[in-house]
Amino acid sequence: MANVIFKDVHKxxxxxxxxxKLDLDIHDGEFVALLGPSGCGKSTTLRMLAGLEFPTxxxxxxxxxxxxxxxxGKRDIAMVFQSYALYPHxxxxxxxxxxxxxxxxxxxxxxxxxxxxxELLQLEALLDRKPKQLSGGQQQRVALGRALVRDPQxxxxxxPLSNLDAKLRSxxxxxxxxxxxxxxxxxxxxxxxxxxxxTMANRIAVMHGGRVQQFDTPDAIYNRPAxxxxxxxxxxxxxxxxxxxxxGDHIVISGHRIPFNRADFVDSLADGPVVLGVRPEFVxxxxxxxxxxxxxxxxxxxxxTIVTLELPDQTRISARVEAARKLDVGQKVALRxxxxxxxxxxxxxxxxxxxLDETPAAVIPMRAK
Ligand SMILES: Nc1ncnc2c1ncn2[C@@H]1O[C@H](COP(=O)(O)OP(=O)(O)OP(=O)(O)O)[C@@H](O)[C@H]1O
Ligand SMILES: [Mg+2]
Numbered sequence: 145m146a147n148v149i150f151k152d153v154h155k156x157x158x159x160x161x162x163x164x165k166l167d168l169d170i171h172d173g174e175f176v177a178l179l180g181p182s183g184c185g186k187s188t189t190l191r192m193l194a195g196l197e198f199p200t201x202x203x204x205x206x207x208x209x210x211x212x213x214x215x216x217g218k219r220d221i222a223m224v225f226q227s228y229a230l231y232p233h234x235x236x237x238x239x240x241x242x243x244x245x246x247x248x249x250x251x252x253x254x255x256x257x258x259x260x261x262x263e264l265l266q267l268e269a270l271l272d273r274k275p276k277q278l279s280g281g282q283q284q285r286v287a288l289g290r291a292l293v294r295d296p297q298x299x300x301x302x303x304p305l306s307n308l309d310a311k312l313r314s315x316x317x318x319x320x321x322x323x324x325x326x327x328x329x330x331x332x333x334x335x336x337x338x339x340x341x342x343t344m345a346n347r348i349a350v351m352h353g354g355r356v357q358q359f360d361t362p363d364a365i366y367n368r369p370a371x372x373x374x375x376x377x378x379x380x381x382x383x384x385x386x387x388x389x390x391x392g393d394h395i396v397i398s399g400h401r402i403p404f405n406r407a408d409f410v411d412s413l414a415d416g417p418v419v420l421g422v423r424p425e426f427v428x429x430x431x432x433x434x435x436x437x438x439x440x441x442x443x444x445x446x447x448x449t450i451v452t453l454e455l456p457d458q459t460r461i462s463a464r465v466e467a468a469r470k471l472d473v474g475q476k477v478a479l480r481x482x483x484x485x486x487x488x489x490x491x492x493x494x495x496x497x498x499x500l501d502e503t504p505a506a507v508i509p510m511r512a513k
Contacts, residue, residue: 146207146220146297146330147172148193153202155188155354162188163354166202170347175324175331177341180351181377186334189351190300193332194223206298222291223300226307228283230275230290237262237271240289261292264323281312288323299331305340317343338378342366350374357494368501373494375421375487381450383421383487384461390418390488398456400435404486413488413498421487421497424450427463427479429471434478437461442471453479 148170155163163185170176178186191197192204195216204211211219222243230239240261244254262268265285275283284304291299304320305313321344324331335341341348342362349359350373358370369375375383386397390413394401397420406413428434429451440460441452444467451463451471463479471477489495 147174147205148298148330148332149203149205150189151203151205153192153199153204155185155192155197156200161354166356168349168356168359170330170332173328173330175333175344175346177345177348178332178334178351179336179338179341179348179377180357181336184351185354186336186351187302190223190302190332190334193219193298194221194300195219220297221300222294222296222298223302224287224291224304226303228275228287228307230283230286232275235272235274236267236278236286236289239275239286240267240271240293243290243294257293257295258289261289264292264326265289265319279312280308281316284308284316285319292327297330299329301331302334303336304333306335306337313340320344338380342378350377352377352494368499369421369487369497371494371496372419372421372489375489375497379423381424381462383423384427385489386420386422386455386459386461387457387491388418388420390415395420395486395488397435400456402435402481402486404483404488408500409488409498410500417491418498419489419491419495420481421489422461422481422485424462424464426482426485427453427461428482429453429463429465429469429477429479431478434480437477437479439471439473439475439477441473453477 150166150168153163153166166189178189180186188197192199195214199212206219231242234242237258241254241258244257262271265288267285267289270278270282275286278286305316308316317340333344345362347359347361348365350357350365352373358365358374365374366378369378372385376385388395388397393403393406395404395418435455437453437455439451440454443450447467449465449467449469451465453461453463455461488498490498
């Protein structure tokens with residue numbers, strides 16, 4: 145068993161609080177992504193798991209062992225960093241073999257482990273090359289190979305793809321998904337790229353300001369965000385958030401009344417200020433009845449158009465429409481939101497979502513688990 149547990153972990157650097165009340169229960173064999181903006185504490189979390197940093201308080205477990213004070217070499221983990229840090233004077237084969245050599249594993253056992261890792265990562269033809277004779281993606285695979293040969297219980301990956309170009313990243317994403325499926329090992333993967341987290345992970349811990357904001361499946365993170373931060377971090381463009389006022393069965397925005405179904409929301413939702421959230425794919429652009437808006441920008445990406453719209457109070461929101469749709473800058477339109485796709489949040493800075501937790505109409509297909 146190699147589940148990973150963070151229990152009430154706090155981490156301070158001097159007086160600076162890097163992580164607050166970190167609670168994560170990562171299952172054996174699970175692929176978990178730690179996702180969040182720069183400085184939110186992702187690497188610190190991973191480094192504590194690796195033994196490169198120590199918690200100020202709380203408990204970290206791998207399997208049934210508390211590892212708080214255990215030396216990195218005794219934790220049965222392997223870490224892959226953003227920079228591949230391959231030894232330039234060694235061949236691919238020697239680079240992959242290095243962790244075993246360091247542990248005194250010799251001869252046939254070492255050769256076989258290297259061969260197995262090379263096969264898994266399709267590096268067999270490259271074993272005699274030096275790192276500088278490899279592409280970025282191949283170098284990253286060698287770095288993975290070096291982690292693989294150790295056959296650890298848990299893999300830790302800190303932004304391993306961020307040095308690669310877009311095409312190579314998407315290729316390596318697919319490779320990592322396959323690798324995880326084949327190995328069945330627990331993987332903790334740090335990224336600030338939501339696409340990586342959404343496509344690769346079984347569950348995502350969205351972090352912000354040293355706190356986990358939500359730890360859930362990609363589907364739940366997208367369709368049932370816990371708060372305004374998560375709603376505003378996930379999605380390209382992210383969920384629109386519009387200040388309004390709840391009045392009975394309507395949300396009033398700039399004097400316009402938008403109907404909503406109160407039974408879909410928590411009882412504590414009271415009349416008064418509220419933030420309405422709606423994903424760009426559920427903003428319908430029409431004429432006549434609806435929330436008045438002006439088209440400010442229409443960006444055709446080839447298969448769809450992202451429209452920027454300005455509301456009467458000058459708030460800007462986005463809509464996702466089919467590429468063929470013709471809209472002119474300056475055009476006056478009327479917006480309608482599917483009531484089943486409406487989210488409401490407390491009006492505070494990182495307000496909690498107030499929907500009852502039934503899946504709204506807004507469901508995107510996810511990778512089969
Ligand atoms: N050794 C340290 N001493 C002081 N502060 C630190 C130290 N290591 C990290 N921090 C601070 O802790 C916070 C979290 O850092 P961390 O490296 O975990 O962020 P991150 O989420 O990995 O960000 P990025 O996406 O930029 O890599 C940051 O504000 C950082 O400046
Ligand atoms: Mg980092």
